[in-house]
Amino acid sequence: MATHHDSEFCMVAYKWKYILHYLFFHSYHKGYVCDQSISPIEPVSVDALVGSDVTLAVSHTGASHPVVTWFMEGLPVVIWTISDDSSPDVSSDHSSIFKVEQNGSLTLRKVSHIYNGTYTVEMTRIGAMRVSTTFYLFVYDILKNVSLRTDPDEAIEGVRVFTFYYNTMQGEAREVQWLFNGVQLENGSHYSIDGKNLTINQPRRNDTGRYAVVLTNPFSFETQHRTITVLYGPDMPVLKVSPTKAVFVSGDSLFLSCKAEGLPPPSATWFFNGSFIQGSPGGSVNLTDVKTHQSGVYTCVLINPRTKGQLRRNLTIDIYEIPRGEPLCSVKAVSETRGLQFFCLWPGGAPEALLSFPGLNANESGVGNFNLTPSDIQRLNGKEIICKAEHPLIQTQCRVIARGPVYFLPVIFTNISQDERTTVVIHCNTEALPKAIVYWLKNGHRLENGFKYQISINTTQLFINDFNASSADLDTYTCIAINPLGNITSNATLLSPQILDSSIFLSENRTEVILKWDVPPTSVITGFDIQMKGPDLAGSSRSEFRTIRMMPSFARTTNISGLDPESAYIFRIIPEAGKTTGEQSELHRVQPGTGLNGAAIAGISAGLPCSIILLLVVLGFIYCGKPDRNPKFAISGAVEKVICQSALTDPHHFPEPKRSTALPYANARVRMATTV
Structure with missing residues (x-):
């Protein structure tokens, strides 16, 4: 830096330069010209160690006693005329440093860094041309305490730049070399070398390794190393599901894993539909006995614990379940x-x-x-x-x-209440889909719900309350079943209590008889009185009929035992409908010595020529007819059938129809009748 004295010196120097230029110009034109040259004795590039003396040596030829001027970085610092006894004019700021030699060379004593630079010497003489030469002085110190640092502290893959820079506590380097794993680096798109810096542009994971800076100057040599690890990841995670299936079924077990490359190894965290789920440290999740509500998006989030970089990937799991049952x-x-x-x-x-x-x-x-x-x-x-x-x-x-209604026959049930009131129920059920709606008519007139007539909620039953078997209640009732695919009509003409047919069978020992009877399908019957004329069990004879047994409406056969084989008996069956008594059956007589009646004898005779197989079948039917006791007499095939069927009949079972209003009450003590 120029001081006040430097400026003053510069003014003086320029005055001298002007005078010299004037003299030289006029002398030249007057013809006083002589050759003059100046040249460096040593190379113009001079290296010097701090604190040493260094001479910028020159030699000159031509004119004698030339004026020598030394410039440092373009500013004059020394002026002297060679062989002049006077002292050189030296800048006061550099008087202790600069010394002009007799031949015009310049010596710098105990040189320091501030004297690095360009030095130019000019020689001028009146009548001679001006000549000059330039020196380049480089002042170096011994290199000591070299440090190598980075910015930022850690190298992360993908960041914009990562920079090495060195510092020295003493000395400067003339040459700087950067090495990576022993190989010298050059300027390029990936590596940039500028001054004291080495910059890695967008570092990659393969930039991990040992870096060195080698510093040299003419007087010393230093090397400094630094190993860096480029942190990276997490890379794109790899998600796996085991077992490998497109879909899973409710109850399955499955295993989810999440892995990715990274340095340091990334940690994995699992989320299900955005909510955290517990997983293992290795980044896996074990799901057992899965349910459909576990279907959804499973997200693996991978985090680099050093760089805090993270990456996530979704995995959709579908868990299916078959609907229960069948459609x-x-x-x-x-x-x-x-x-x-x-x-x-x-x-x-x-x-x-x-x-x-x-x-x-x-x-x-x-x-x-x-x-x-x-x-x-x-x-x-x-x-x-x-x-x-x-x-x-x-x-x-x-x-x-889907079907329209098909042909059907009405079914008739009866019951009787404790106050001897009879209710008749007519069922009209037909096969139809959708189920048919039934409309009821009596003699062509539509019936509606009321006290006398009640129709069930499903319309398939008609209740006739306070039925009188001897009145106008015995009439023709019509049910019409209708659905969108068609309709069908069926009639039921109710009859008074009647016996259609009856028969009697006498046991071989003449102590027991079996009565069998049948009734018309639409006859209204609530029960049967079984009447007998003859001696009673005590042996006293009776001349009038008396009721010895009351049978329910569904009964079609009965056994009477304890008879006197030497006495005569007459049996008949009286059908009833509430308080109305119907016509009696034919009279059936049993007299001493008659044995089996004609029908029984004919049945046995017809079976004698038959095969043993047929006989065994008959005996099987006989056995079927003995549910509670073993009568010691033969029974015909017709009787066997009646007994087998009656054994399946429950006298206390009566289907309870649906109805819209209260119906007459019936219990086990009241006789009930059903006719099909």
Whole structure:
């Protein structure tokens, strides 16, 4: 840096330069020209050690006593005329450093760093041309305490730059070399060398290694090393599901793993639909006995613990479940006679099954409880309609056949209350889908719910209260069954209590008889009185009929035992409907010595020529007719059939019809009648 004295010296120097230039110019033009040259004795590039003396040596030829001027970085610092006895003019700031030699060379004593630079010497002489030469002085110190640092502290893959820089506590280097794993680095797109810095542009993981800076100057040599590890990752995670399946079924077990490259190794955290789930340190999750609610998105988040860099990847798990049971098909009436609605029910499952009726409409489908209402229903009468149920795990189906009502016969039941009031129930059940609605008529007139007539909620039963078998209640009742696919009519003409046919069989020892009878299908009967004329069990004779047994309405046979084989008996059956007594059956007589009656004898005689197999069949029927005791007499085939069937009849079982109002009460003590 120039001081005040330097400026003052510069002014003086320039004055001298002007004078010299004037003298030189005029002398040249007057013809006083002589050759003059100056040259360095040593190389113009001079290296010096701090604190040493260094001479910038020159030699000159030509004019004698030239004026020598030394410039440092363009500023004059020394002026002297060679062989002049006067002292050189030296800048006061550098008087202790600069010394001009007799030949015009310049010596710098105990040189320091501040004297690094360019030195130019000019020689001028009146009548001679001006000549000059330039020296380059480099002052070096011994290199000591070299340090190598980085910015930032850690190298991370993908950052913009990572820089090495060195410092020295003493000395400067003339040459700097950067090495990576012993190989010298050059400037380029990846490595940039500038001054004291080595910059790695967008470092990669393969930049991990040993870096060195080698510093040299003419007087010393130093090397400093630094090993860096480029941190990277996590890379794109690799997700695996074991076992490898497209979908899982409820109850399965599965194993999720998440791994990725990284330095240091990244840690994995699992989330399910955004919520944290506990996993193992290795980045895996074990799911056992999975359920459908565990279907969803599983996310693995990988984090580099040093760089805090993270990466996430999603994995979708589908867990399916078959709907329970089987699909159910049904059909209902939209209105009484106008339309049908087909239903296919198979709810649940994951995902829900897709339901459709291809035979009705190939373009419509649904899930859970799917229904379809076709427009043209008459073509569907008796046609099988299939519902296709399609689930990713199974495909199945159900079927339904819609039918109009088919022909049926009314069924008649009767019961009697404690106050001897009779109720007749007529059942009109027909096979139809959807179930038919029944309308009731009496002599062509529509019946409605009331005190006398009550219709069940499902319309299939008509209750006739306070029935009088001797009044106008004995009439023709009509039921009309209707559904959207058709209708059918059936009549039931109620009859007074009657016996259609009856017979009697006498045991071989003449102590027991079997009575059998039948009634018309629509005869209203609440019970039977079994009457006998003859001696009673005590042996006293009776001349009038007396009731010895009361049978329920469903009875068609009875056994009477304890008879006197030497006495005569007459039996008859009286049907009843509440307080109304019907016509008696024919009279059946049993007299001493008659043995088996003609029918029994004919049956036995017909069986004698038959094979042993047929006889065994007859004996089997005989055995079937002995539920509680073993009578010691033969029974004909007809009697056997009656006994076998009556053994299956429960006199206390009476179906309870549905009704809209209260019906007459009946209990086990009241006689009940049923006619089919």
